[in-house]
Amino acid sequence: MTKTAIIYGITGQDGSYLAELLLSKNYEVHGLVRRSSSIHTKRIDHLLHPVEKINLHYGDLSTSQHGLISRIQPDEIYNLAAMSHVRVSFDVPEYTIDTNAIGPLRILEAIKDINTKIKYYNAASSEMFGMSPPPQNENTTFQPCSPYGIAKLSAYWTTKLYRDGYNLFACNGILFNHESERRGETFVTKKIVRAAVRIKLGKQHSLTLGNLDARRDWGHSKDYCQAIYAIMQHNEPDDFVVATEYQYSVKDFLIKVFKALYLNWEDYVVYDDKYKRPKEVPSLLGDATKIKTVLGWNPGINIDMIISEMIGSITIEEE
Secondary structure (H helix, E strand, O other), X not given: OOOEEEEEOOOOXXXXXXXXXXXHOOOEEEEEEOOOOOOXXXXXXXXXXXXXXXXXXXXXOOOOOHHHHHHHOOOEEEEOOOXXXXXXXXXXXXXXXXXXXXXXXXXXXXXXXXXXXXXXXXXXXXXXXXXXXXXXXXXXXOOOOOHHHHHHHHHHHHHHHHHHHHOOOEEEEEEOXXXXXXXXXXXXXXXXXXXHHHHHOXXXXXXXXXXXXXXXXXXXXXXXXXXXXXXXXXXXXXEEEEOOOOOEEHHHHHHHHHHHOOOOHHHOEEEOHHHOXXXXXXXXXXXXXXXXHHOOOOOOOOHHHHHHHHHHHHHHHHO
C-alpha cells in the first residue's frame, strides 16, 4: 500500500533530498511552499518537470495546519521548515520564534485533532546545545544561545510533550551541521566555496568572513535524510542525535576549500565583525552512538567529499 507524506520545507536542502528518498520508496509526496513573487523551487525542479512527481501546496507555518492535513490525511509528516539562519535569527527574533517554535505546535495540534496515528518528525538542531561542551548526545544539557536555538528547543520539548501526553508517534532528530551542493548561498560553507571558485576564475578578488574559530561537526544532507527516514521507521518514537563525530573549525573548512583550488586563503580573506553573532556557539561535536547502535545508521560522505561536490557544482554554475 502506498504511503503518503507531507514535507514542510520541501524546497530546502534537506526537503529536496528527502523528497527524492521518499519517491524512491514509492511514497505519494506533498510539500508546503510559501507563496512568493519569485520562483524558489530550484532544488526540486527536477521533481516537477517534465513530469510532476510531487504535489505542492501554498502556505506556511504562521497559520493553522488543520485544513491541509485534513485534506491529505498523510501517514507521515516531516517538519523541516524553519527560519534556518542562526545569525539572522538575532535580527528577526519574533519571526524566528513564531516559525520555528509555534509553527511545529500548529502541526502537532492538527495531528492531535485529526488523526493521532499520523507519524511526525521534528527537525531539531545541535544549536540547542549552545554552550554545553562537546561531545554532545541525547543526554547533554541544552544551553541555547540564539533565538534560533531557543525556538528549536521549544519545538523539541513540544514534540516530546505531544508524544507523551497524547500518545503520538512524534520524534526529534537532533541534526548537527550538514551541507551539500544544494546549500543556500548565505550559509558560511557555501559562501566560502562560491567565493573561492569565483576567485579562481578571476570573477572575485576577496572574501569577507566573521568568526573563523567556531568548531562544527559537518555531514552531508543526503546522509542525514537517510537518518531522518530511519528515525521515522523505528518501531517506537524516540529522539536521536545525527552527527559524523568529526569536528572542524570554520578556518579548517576554509583552508580545505582553498587548498583544493590551489589557492592560499590568506591572500584573499578579510575579517569583518559585522558577521559575528551577539553570542557564538564555540564548539559542536556530536556523539551519534545511539542512532548507530539502535538504528544501524552511519554517515557515508566525509567533509572532503562534501567540499569536492560543492566545488564541482559551483564551477558548473559560474562557467
